[in-house]
Amino acid sequence: MRVRISTVVALAAAVVVTATASVSGSAAAVAGSKTKTKPTIVLVHGAFADSASWSGVIEQLQRRGYPVVAAANPLRGLSSDAAYVRNVINSVPGPIVLAGHSYGGAVMTNAAAGDPDVKALVYIAAFAPDKGESALELSNKFPGSTLGDTLAPVPLGDGTNDLYIRQDLFRQQFAADVPKRQATLMAVTQRPVRDAALSEGSGEPAWKKTPSWFLIAGADRNIPVAAQRWMAERAGSRATIEIRKASHAVGVSNPGPVTDLIVRAATAR
Template identity: 90%
Template sequence: MRIRISKVAALAAAIVLTGAASVAGSGAAVAGTHAPAKPTVVLVHGAFADSASWSGVIERLQKRGYPVVAAANPLRGLSSDAAYVRTVINSVPGPIVLAGHSYGGAVMTNAAAGDPDVKALVYIAAFAPDKGESALELSNKFPGSTLGDTLSAVPLGDGTSDLSIRQDLFRQQFAADVSKKQATLMAVTQRPIRDAALGEGSGEPAWKKIPSWFLVAGADKNIPVAAQRWMADRAGSRATVEIRKASHAVGVSNPSPVADLIVRAATAR
């Protein structure tokens, strides 16, 4: 009787062990084929906008499983803005894809320099300055910008001024392909930029060592289209997408192709 019990116990133990091994093997197989974690996308808005301007892009990235951080660009000075954005990306664990719009491109160009965690730069109708270049210089390098005629200035008392786009001219200048209702809200909630920020020269550019992707807004009245194409070519853009009728607010009017390009950069090998 004892022998029979021992045999039954041994058989049961063998079954348990076999089942455990099967489960362990299954787990190992799953672990072996588990997809790597997606990089975090850090978004940097530009002048005359705020982080909400990325809302449509954020929604699409999150649906694809990407963690997203939208940095609140101070718009006070290129070096100080870059220092702030650098603290944001330093707080994010793991690999990062940086995307910048307009002046935000200049900021991320400086913020990402020397950071091994930043795997890709995505310029959305954005400045990609070389060392010593300013946003103002690049916007005047080619004809086509009508921004200067639409600006209003508020003196800050230190010899500099805050610049905003006049509300009555905002849609035609910044967001011509955005609905009137939405453009009106954008005009009221726009964040001003300190004029000194637009004139400050860039530091060593991150795009010389980090791969870049560019989206060109074909009907942009802020940054000349020729300037956007020229900066993309100079940076050795991995891929340049041009949306022919897009305004400067291309992330608002065309969030899907913007998100698609960011995902393209995030999945590049």
Template identity: 85%
Template sequence: MRIRLSTVVAAAAALVLTGTASASGAAAGPHTATRPTIVLVHGAFADSASWSGVIERLRHRGYPVVAAANPLRGLGSDAAYVRTVINSVQGPIVLAGHSYGGAVMTNAAAGDPDVTALVYIAAFAPDKGESALELSGRFPGSTLGDTLAAVPLGDGTSDLSIRQDLFRQQFAADVPRQQASLMAVTQRPIRDAALSEGSGEPAWKRIPSWFLVAGADRNIPVAAQRWMADRAGSRATIEISRASHAVGVSNPRPVADLIVRAATAR
């Protein structure tokens, strides 16, 4: 049984909670007995608001939802933070991660008996020792490197973001122009060291996984997404042929459908 965190810690650990103001309350809500809590982990160049359309649909179906504010500082430390978020939730949990968020949840869920499913949305699913940077470069097709701007942090590392003028074509080509423009301005940078940090023991070797492949992704090569899904023994893999990397924004319904499919699997 999980130990409940205080309301203050739980509120700091999660950006979106449904049913109540605290994570423990969310777990104790009216749907707990029949539905797991869905914990969403965003990736680089995004924030928890990128899940808004997915959250709306999951809540409409009665699922409690927590959208974790991924720090984007380092794979190990990001996973440790997300682990505090899932530790604040009682009962079964389905984790869904987008992009780099997939690598984070792969580490955060390792050894956690309450996580029943992993859903990778245009996401990295690394094996032990692999990094997001390595996996992205293993297959041709990513054009991300040419669009990045770096801000030195003074410790030998840099914050990376996508140039605003290139953001839509690189990250969100199928998102309406005005919305993509706002996403470009509000994107959260990722520390470059996070993308090259090797993964720990992957949770997908023990926990069933589902994958959604974005067929027009310019960040993570489509071939890499398919290969990671096959390697992880994906229970089901769906592909949206014209979807950009921001598939959760442009296609929230099939993303939510896949998460529900994982949540209801037996």
């Protein structure tokens, strides 16, 4: 079979063009992976929840072009949980904005201390302890928390307990403004927190040197609203917003305002 020389040349040219385009595309992809115009948002869930509790917020952040990492908070002990989240932070190229919910706020307060890549802290119905303070101490500093009456402890054999919220009380305690079907799923899939984690004192807090933003859940039954306001004021919050009828699960019921506050922190100068 005869093949015209012109045909061979044309085919060779096509291969060269295709290969060049492929190499250029790969280079562009690599360059794109190294070009970071927005900070990574690292989300830290709290007790009685998991990373899926951030789903609505994650979707909105991604639509706005933010890279997101939802850390799996172990819920075993404040210092060990903070060490784990610090490892997550160290795996992410900076800059970083940390957002923590509930006990996750105490964890990020410790995990971010002294880290120059963390540009902002966003507390979502969260604990912001000072050195030596525990989540349990802060929740009892002001009246209003009814969490203790809803807990179901599971002994761990070492003198400590895993704490769950009773499923039949979960919605009214934790997620009163979340649709019943969704709150029921949250109750069944909740992750327990070890009681020792809630009573462990904090280390040096990141909020003393890193700018902070606070969202207060106005109908919170876990962390008293007065405690949330007090912690925000003490930390010198750059901006504090309050959603009057929001439950403790405010990130689930109100992902829009939570996302807006995180973006506000991410774009602050």
